[in-house]
Amino acid sequence: MSDADRRFMALALGLAARGLGNVWPNPAVGCVIVNEGRIVGRGWTQPGGRPHAERRALDMAGAAARGATAYVTLEPCSHHGKTPPCSEGLIAAGVARVVSAQEDPDPRVSGRGHAMLRAAGLAVDVGLMEAEARALQAGFLSRITRGRPWLALKLATSFDGRIALANSESQWITSAPARARVHALRARFDAVLVGGGTARADDPLLTVRSFTPLRQPVRVVASAGLDLPRDRLAGSVSEAPLWLVHGPDAGAEARAFWAGIGAELIEVPLAGQGLNVAALSVALGARGLTRVFxxxxxxxxxxLMRAGLVDELIGFTAGVALGADARPALGPLGLAHLPDAPRFTLASVETLGGNVLHRWRR
Structure with a gap:
């Protein structure tokens, strides 16, 4: 494929990224329609998952879609859901060629979209910038193929890996620009997840507040006994969805209170002294979440680390040392041998407000 093909697919990938955090349970897809070297239509999946990217691009292109090439970051859908299949839309519009970054592993599609296009006489090329497309779609692909969302663990720490002093004082280890970036990251994920200990210590809102997002992420708190503070978290259910994951022994009064104010309760089994985090992850995937922060x-x-559920590490590291008596970012992992330690590959690094932001992938 040509340099022009790659350039238009790169644009489609950039458009697709605009949907991250806004479109679950659907994938965030981008589409660019080009006729005789001129872009005549472009689109990305809209908040809530509809309209799809192809439909938006076709509506923009109108009659100019006839004889054009469509660049899409994921195989066009082939099944009838709440909207007609995008493959049918491309065919009906008279598109001559479709360049697709990757096949959709969803069993409802899984090659059928490409086959429908070819059967109608369209030229179909698959695999352009597939690695980039797969990285962008990691959450959707994880939910479809593994039954659980992609999970990124954020750690904001001192240089020596501490998150608070021994007396729990932690505001603020990292800089204001770093904290603003955290809000931007929250907006690109479907959900923000914390454990019950953090909720009890901080009663956090877990919303995006540095700006107004298109869609607030779901707030998920994992607390076996539902013994959670009933102030800020409880008083903000109208601002953003609140899901509480609890164990089978959570009390009836606590269940009634949280359900009564509009929180969604999700029961999972226990594992040892806490919740079964693997079951928690599957439960979130079953409810459509693709990316969890x-x-x-x-x-x-x-x-989560012990269970092998962390797909990405996002670290904000400040140039301050707190010492061994401060609270560590991670609890015990129970490692006996160094080769057993979870290892990640550095994906990117940047400086931000005097801190270092580094991202690692498993």
Whole structure:
């Protein structure tokens, strides 16, 4: 494929990224329609998952879609859901060629969209910038193929990996620009997840507040006994969805209170002294979440790490040292041998307000 093909697909990927955090349970897809070297239509999946990217681009292109090439970041859908299949829309519009970054593993599609296009006489090329498309769609692909969302663990720490002093004082270890970036990251994920310990210590809102997002992320709190503060978290249910994951022994009064104010209760089994985090992850995937942004705390993060559920580490590191008596970012992992330690590959690094932001992938 040509340099022009790659350039238009890169544009489609950029458009697709605009949907991250806004479109679950659907994938965030981008589409660019080009006729004789001129862009005549472009679109990305809209908040809530509809309209799809192809439909938006076709509506913009109108009659200019006839004989054009459509660049899409994921195989066009082929099944009838709440909207007609995008493959049918491309065919009806007279598009001559479709360049698709990757096949959709969703069993309802899984090659059928490409086959429908070819059967109608369209030229179909698959695989352009597939690695980039897969990285962008990591959450959707994880939910479809593994039954659970992609999970990123954020750790904001001192240089020596501490998140608070021994007396729990933690405001603020990182800089204001770093904290603003955290809000921007929250907006690109479907949900923000914390453990019950963090909720009890901070009673956090977990909303995006540095700006007004298109869609507030779901707030998920994991607390086996539902013994949670009933102030800010309870008083903000109207601002953003609140899901509480609890164990089978959570009290009836606590269940009634949280359900009564509009929180969604999700029961999962226990594992040892806490919740079964693997079951928690599957439960979130079953409810459509594709990308989850975990903000701790240390014991809960360690449980996720021990279970192999952390796909990405996002670290904000400040140039301050707190010492061994301060609280560590991670609880015990129970490692006996260094080769058993979870390892991640550095994906990116940047300086931000005097801090270092580094991202790692499993």
């Amino acid at each position: 975990c903000e701790g705390g240390g014991q809960f993060a360690a449980a």
